[in-house]
Amino acid sequence: MTAAPTAVRIGLDVGGTKIDAVALDDAGAVVARRRSATRGGADGVVDSIRDAILRLDRGGAAVAAIGIGVPGQAHGGVVRHAVNLGVEELALADAVSTLFDVPVAVENDVKAAALGAHALGDGTGSLALLNLGTGVAAGIVADGALLCGRHGAAGEIGHVAVDPAGPSCRCGQTGCIETLAGGAAVSARWGRPGDTVREIFDAADAGDPSAIRLRGDVARGAAAAIRLLALAVDPDRLVVTGGVAGLGERLRSAIADELRRSSATSPFLRSLHLDTRVEMLPSASPAAALGAALLDARVLV
Ligand SMILES: [Zn+2]
Structure with missing residues (x-):
């Protein structure tokens, strides 16, 4: 004992x-x-x-x-x-x-969750965690340390613009990943107050054309974020979490399909096998609180 x-x-x-x-x-x-x-x-x-x-x-x-x-x-x-x-x-x-x-350490919750998800694994290697919540952001753990960056902006990939013809973003750009895959932006585009991404996926399953389009955008935005993280960091693990990620397998399979589709013409991208590597963090995971507890020792500025 x-x-x-x-x-x-x-x-x-x-x-x-x-x-x-x-x-x-x-x-x-x-x-x-x-x-x-x-x-x-x-x-x-x-x-x-x-x-x-x-x-x-x-x-x-x-x-x-x-x-x-x-x-x-x-x-x-x-x-x-x-x-x-x-x-x-x-x-x-x-x-x-x-x-x-x-001593008290304070950090952005997505970065803390990345540290926690890394610790909940075998605690070795590198990990990129994509948070699909109200907004979109990522946390990166390299060699056991959290990457924060000069301005704390490391991982703020929700505001990488990926679609010149996409929706306007609250940050002032057009077609940011967040406008495609962020819960708040997707719900606003759906136009039914109170509906979450889950309701939009349900409507898409029932054949609603605009819901099908939005579901495709969520997958497209999330896949763009995964590709970005994979090519910038090449982590051992690619983990997805956040409120939208509560959709679990319904979301994972949509992202995997999009990753397969978008790599069809590229032997290089196909060689990374991104479609089979995306892990969904269970919604009850203590990753963010656990990562917060580990903060002070693991921060790489
Ligand atoms: Zn933006």
């Missing part, structure tokens, strides 16, 4: 509606997990994080360090433009460090 840890690292994936919190022992194993509600605004977010940590059953173990993944930009412990949290700017690392008197 393994002895209870005396100290744990805490990881939190802070989403717009809920926080997924985990505690890791020295070996990196998840020894506790709890989900709780997120309150909005700067004070609400800090209070929700405090409550999530206090309510996590750590079995009496001390808190050694805290890592936090947030849906927004995170640089130097400061969160910016986290629209889903109602936060424009917040010195989150300082605020939480003051509460618990331990």
Whole structure:
């Protein structure tokens, strides 16, 4: 029987509606997990994080360090433009460090999820994680370290323009990957408020022509993102996650079909076997919270 840890690292994936919190022992194993509600605004977010940590059953173990993944930009412990949290700017690392008197690392949630997905595998080699959620972004882990880049923009591939005739993007460009495969953009193009990408896929299955077109665009945008990651990074693993990825096999097979179709004329692309290599991360995976707990040691600037 393994002895209870005396100290744990805490990881939190802070989403717009809920926080997924985990505690890791020295070996990196998840020894506790709890989900709780997120309150909005700067004070609400800090209070929700405090409550999530206090309510996590750590079995009496001390808190050694805290890592936090947030849906927004995170640089130097400061969160910016986290629209889903109602936060424009917040010195989150300082605020939480003051509460618990331990080191606190803060990172974008997609990057944290990439680190966690890497750790949930065998923890070796490289991995690119594509998040298909409200927006589209990727996290890249190379040689065990998270790639952040000079401006924190590494992996922001949702705003690579791939279709000159495509829809206008909120970033000011035309035909960005996000306009094709981002949940918010696809739902807006569908034009039925409240409908998610799942409803659009259902309508496509039922034969609706505009839903079929949008489903094709989701696959086309996701496949473009996969190709981009494969050719820029050539990772050992290509993982897809996010709210849209909750479609599971329905989405994976659509992306795989598109990858096969788009590589038909290219022996080089076919040799990469992208269509058979895309993995879907299960929606209940603790990857983002786990990755947050591993943040401070694994960040490559
Ligand atoms: Zn864009």
